Amino acid sequence: MSEEPTGSTVTRRAGRPREGYEARRQEIVDIAARLFAERGYHATSLDELSAATGLQRGGLYHYIGSKERLLFMIHERFIEPLLAEAHAIEDRGDPPDATLENLAGALMRDIAEYRDQVTVFLHEWRTIHPKDRERAQAVMQARREFEAVIDRTLRRGVAQGVFEIPESRLATLGFLGMINYSYQWYRRDAAWSADDVAQAFCSFFLDGIRVR
Amino acid sequence: MSEEPTGSTVTRRAGRPREGYEARRQEIVDIAARLFAERGYHATSLDELSAATGLQRGGLYHYIGSKERLLFMIHERFIEPLLAEAHAIEDRGDPPDATLENLAGALMRDIAEYRDQVTVFLHEWRTIHPKDRERAQAVMQARREFEAVIDRTLRRGVAQGVFEIPESRLATLGFLGMINYSYQWYRRDAAWSADDVAQAFCSFFLDGIRVR
Amino acid sequence: MSEEPTGSTVTRRAGRPREGYEARRQEIVDIAARLFAERGYHATSLDELSAATGLQRGGLYHYIGSKERLLFMIHERFIEPLLAEAHAIEDRGDPPDATLENLAGALMRDIAEYRDQVTVFLHEWRTIHPKDRERAQAVMQARREFEAVIDRTLRRGVAQGVFEIPESRLATLGFLGMINYSYQWYRRDAAWSADDVAQAFCSFFLDGIRVR
Amino acid sequence: MSEEPTGSTVTRRAGRPREGYEARRQEIVDIAARLFAERGYHATSLDELSAATGLQRGGLYHYIGSKERLLFMIHERFIEPLLAEAHAIEDRGDPPDATLENLAGALMRDIAEYRDQVTVFLHEWRTIHPKDRERAQAVMQARREFEAVIDRTLRRGVAQGVFEIPESRLATLGFLGMINYSYQWYRRDAAWSADDVAQAFCSFFLDGIRVR
DNA sequence: TATGAATGAGCCTTCATTCAT
DNA sequence: CATGAATGAAGGCTCATTCAT
Numbered sequence: 001m002s003e004e005p006t007g008s009t010v011t012r013r014a015g016r017p018r019e020g021y022e023a024r025r026q027e028i029v030d031i032a033a034r035l036f037a038e039r040g041y042h043a044t045s046l047d048e049l050s051a052a053t054g055l056q057r058g059g060l061y062h063y064i065g066s067k068e069r070l071l072f073m074i075h076e077r078f079i080e081p082l083l084a085e086a087h088a089i090e091d092r093g094d095p096p097d098a099t100l101e102n103l104a105g106a107l108m109r110d111i112a113e114y115r116d117q118v119t120v121f122l123h124e125w126r127t128i129h130p131k132d133r134e135r136a137q138a139v140m141q142a143r144r145e146f147e148a149v150i151d152r153t154l155r156r157g158v159a160q161g162v163f164e165i166p167e168s169r170l171a172t173l174g175f176l177g178m179i180n181y182s183y184q185w186y187r188r189d190a191a192w193s194a195d196d197v198a199q200a201f202c203s204f205f206l207d208g209i210r211v212r
Numbered sequence: 213m214s215e216e217p218t219g220s221t222v223t224r225r226a227g228r229p230r231e232g233y234e235a236r237r238q239e240i241v242d243i244a245a246r247l248f249a250e251r252g253y254h255a256t257s258l259d260e261l262s263a264a265t266g267l268q269r270g271g272l273y274h275y276i277g278s279k280e281r282l283l284f285m286i287h288e289r290f291i292e293p294l295l296a297e298a299h300a301i302e303d304r305g306d307p308p309d310a311t312l313e314n315l316a317g318a319l320m321r322d323i324a325e326y327r328d329q330v331t332v333f334l335h336e337w338r339t340i341h342p343k344d345r346e347r348a349q350a351v352m353q354a355r356r357e358f359e360a361v362i363d364r365t366l367r368r369g370v371a372q373g374v375f376e377i378p379e380s381r382l383a384t385l386g387f388l389g390m391i392n393y394s395y396q397w398y399r400r401d402a403a404w405s406a407d408d409v410a411q412a413f414c415s416f417f418l419d420g421i422r423v424r
Numbered sequence: 425m426s427e428e429p430t431g432s433t434v435t436r437r438a439g440r441p442r443e444g445y446e447a448r449r450q451e452i453v454d455i456a457a458r459l460f461a462e463r464g465y466h467a468t469s470l471d472e473l474s475a476a477t478g479l480q481r482g483g484l485y486h487y488i489g490s491k492e493r494l495l496f497m498i499h500e501r502f503i504e505p506l507l508a509e510a511h512a513i514e515d516r517g518d519p520p521d522a523t524l525e526n527l528a529g530a531l532m533r534d535i536a537e538y539r540d541q542v543t544v545f546l547h548e549w550r551t552i553h554p555k556d557r558e559r560a561q562a563v564m565q566a567r568r569e570f571e572a573v574i575d576r577t578l579r580r581g582v583a584q585g586v587f588e589i590p591e592s593r594l595a596t597l598g599f600l601g602m603i604n605y606s607y608q609w610y611r612r613d614a615a616w617s618a619d620d621v622a623q624a625f626c627s628f629f630l631d632g633i634r635v636r
Numbered sequence: 637m638s639e640e641p642t643g644s645t646v647t648r649r650a651g652r653p654r655e656g657y658e659a660r661r662q663e664i665v666d667i668a669a670r671l672f673a674e675r676g677y678h679a680t681s682l683d684e685l686s687a688a689t690g691l692q693r694g695g696l697y698h699y700i701g702s703k704e705r706l707l708f709m710i711h712e713r714f715i716e717p718l719l720a721e722a723h724a725i726e727d728r729g730d731p732p733d734a735t736l737e738n739l740a741g742a743l744m745r746d747i748a749e750y751r752d753q754v755t756v757f758l759h760e761w762r763t764i765h766p767k768d769r770e771r772a773q774a775v776m777q778a779r780r781e782f783e784a785v786i787d788r789t790l791r792r793g794v795a796q797g798v799f800e801i802p803e804s805r806l807a808t809l810g811f812l813g814m815i816n817y818s819y820q821w822y823r824r825d826a827a828w829s830a831d832d833v834a835q836a837f838c839s840f841f842l843d844g845i846r847v848r
Numbered sequence: 849t850a851t852g853a854a855t856g857a858g859c860c861t862t863c864a865t866t867c868a869t
Numbered sequence: 870c871a872t873g874a875a876t877g878a879a880g881g882c883t884c885a886t887t888c889a890t
Binding site: 608 | 812814818
């Protein structure tokens with residue numbers, strides 16, 4: 001319930017401001033993500049967080065500031081690397097179907113790696129309202145940006161005559177939904193790797209829209 | 213808990229009879245579903261529920277028994293009609309692709325009609341734990357049963373040489389995910405009806421797995 | 425729940441240490457005993473307890489854990505010293521009538537000193553049921569143990585030909601009842617000290633059973 | 637939980653105002669006494685009473701008026717016959733020790749017969765405060781009157797040279813306590829009848845105070 | 849008489865957060 | 870950095886009681 005934290009008393013001795021601080025913070029954010037994903041944000045108390053991290057209630061506040069700020073930190077954790085990779089893939093200018101396959105892989109790997117964080121995001125982003133709207137907007141913005149990349153790629157495929165899609169917006173929604181919904185069932189110890197899943201899904205979907 | 217008492221309608225004496233009780237209960241369950249979907253189960257207080265229903269806190273308990281029982285009632289609301297329709301469709305014995313199209317339509321219409329209830333289910337079913345496990349099992353069972361119908365249909369298609377699927381379980385998950393995820397974005401006032409969406413998704417997906 | 429944490433007093437860092445915690449808890453338990461004795465356990469709200477202790481409702485829970493645990497703490501308060509003294513008296517091996525006089529004195533002084541606690545015990549021990557049965561058993565066990573000491577002493581007196589008692593169990597019940605019932609009427613500011621009462625009662629009772 | 641009440645629909649048909657009413661009321665009061673004795677007044681809800689009597693919440697109120705009025709009815713049930721018998725015994729003018737023996741028998745039989753009611757009285761009489769003080773006073777008055785009878789008898793014995801008592805008030809308290817405390821342990825199915833107990837207690841006590 | 853839906857106050861408890869140490 | 874005692878609002882739920890039927 002409250003084992004002695006890791007650091008030795010020697011290394012702890014004042015001075016350098018955040019040597020291990022940032023790492024510890026990240027670790028706490030990930031633990032919070034796990035608990036929030038398992039039980040929900042509101043159903044997880046700071047006492048449970050305290051027990052899971054080994055820090056006392058008061059000590060936690062040095063790292064998290066407030067419970068709600070944890071939500072932001074959790075969101076940022078998975079959306080930033082995903083967006084970065086999405087833009088890199090798009091910039092490579094591969095053919096549309098290859099680009100989509102790569103995007104599917106990137107998204108699926110992100111979900112697999114940060115499943116807890118994604119779960120929290122999808123279940124709790126409505127929770128933020130109060131006032132920190134600005135910061136919440138950044139997260140929503142990032143989410144929409146990823147969707148836009150998919151959208152552009154699909155339309156590029158149509159323009160190049162590679163895809164044939166009656167309703168491009170629905171294709172985006174279907175494609176994303178197929179993958180995103182995996183946050184509900186994917187397990188790291190499953191028979192398929194994230195890339196296996198992405199490839200299988202792409203083979204269903206791209207064959208369905210590809211011009212023959 | 214609420215079966216009709218023994219006496220015939222003749223013996224039934226004073227005290228406004230059950231006439232209306234069941235309707236009122238259903239109405240309350242739907243209001244709860246809306247609030248839970250909007251703000252989350254734990255973030256919705258009984259005070260808010262009381263305000264939304266026009267009943268005092270105490271009066272609510274005539275209908276709900278407990279806050280957690282609301283979760284069950286909400287689940288049952290959308291899963292029972294869906295399952296009934298799914299079995300009816302399967303029993304018709306249409307060709308596999310027609311069956312899948314009909315199942316997609318049924319599921320999509322269910323999500324469109326009971327979007328709040330589905331949202332609550334997908335976000336909160338982990339919440340039930342405590343002891344009503346038995347009743348929770350019934351819900352999980354119903355959910356798995358719907359999945360099994362999809363699964364059987366896909367495999368029937370493969371057996372009949374209509375579909376070509378490397379990994380049948382992944383096809384089920386992709387197909388379901390594509391549609392289920394619509395709980396996150398579908399709006400009743402959207403440009404597409406539930407059937408439009410189901411048809412579009414089927415055209416993507418079935419073309420992708422259909423043997424040519 | 426409240427054992428001393430591991431570290432030595434040297435390692436113990438900030439946060440006002442346990443120094444005082446135990447004393448405060450005891451004080452709270454005694455205040456609760458007074459209120460419970462005056463108005464009854466169920467009729468005393470935590471608000472009243474909060475007002476009487478000067479702690480806010482939430483703060484109380486640092487010390488009590490739950491309202492029901494207060495019952496245990498109250499019981500332990502008076503039964504442990506009583507039992508300890510009873511065993512010490514018995515071990516002295518005085519003649520049976522002297523032993524009984526000493527036991528009566530010990531019991532009567534305990535009731536006088538912990539009248540509130542005894543009142544709560546006699547009125548509310550049926551209240552504990554739920555699950556903390558184990559702990560409840562310990563209390564019942566202690567109570568029976570005191571009775572057993574009386575019982576043994578009376579039978580020793582009979583065996584030694586000092587007492588003459590037709591029905592030894594009824595003698596125990598009468599002896600104990602006479603003294604125990606004083607929880608209903610004894611006041612610390614009365615004309616008689618606890619020892620006065622014990623002596624008077626013994627003179628009635630022992631003369632009644634003593635062989636002539 | 638709610639079996640059909642006893643009366644046939646025929647006898648029930650309007651008219652004669654209280655034919656079975658009073659009997660039913662008494663029955664309800666006794667059931668309430670049992671529940672209050674078992675669990676305490678405050679811990680017993682009207683729902684439990686409703687379940688135990690077979691009447692619905694609303695119907696109960698035709699008989700009881702309010703929960704607190706039940707306390708009065710319970711008290712009156714055992715104190716009135718006791719007091720009547722006590723006065724009858726005193727008026728017979730038997731020798732003091734015979735009178736005491738008879739009083740002990742009357743009290744012990746009353747406790748045995750109305751153990752639940754006595755328990756409720758001893759545990760809950762402080763509960764009545766609010767305003768119905770007048771009616772509560774009547775009960776306290778009756779209780780004191782019984783004590784006074786004992787007191788007078790003991791002093792008569794001393795005056796007649798039959799008893800030798802240093803502190804007459806303590807004798808009364810001891811004598812009464814010995815018997816009254818039996819509400820804590822007496823069971824109707826015990827090896828001893830109420831009269832057995834009364835006789836045994838008198839033999840201890842009267843021998844203790846009798847002049848030799 | 850009897851019902852049971854409805855009330856609204858009040859109950860025990862938990863919670864996120866603060867702050868002296 | 871860290872502790873843990875303390876806060877005070879709010880949470881889910883139960884209660885005695887009323888009243889239209």
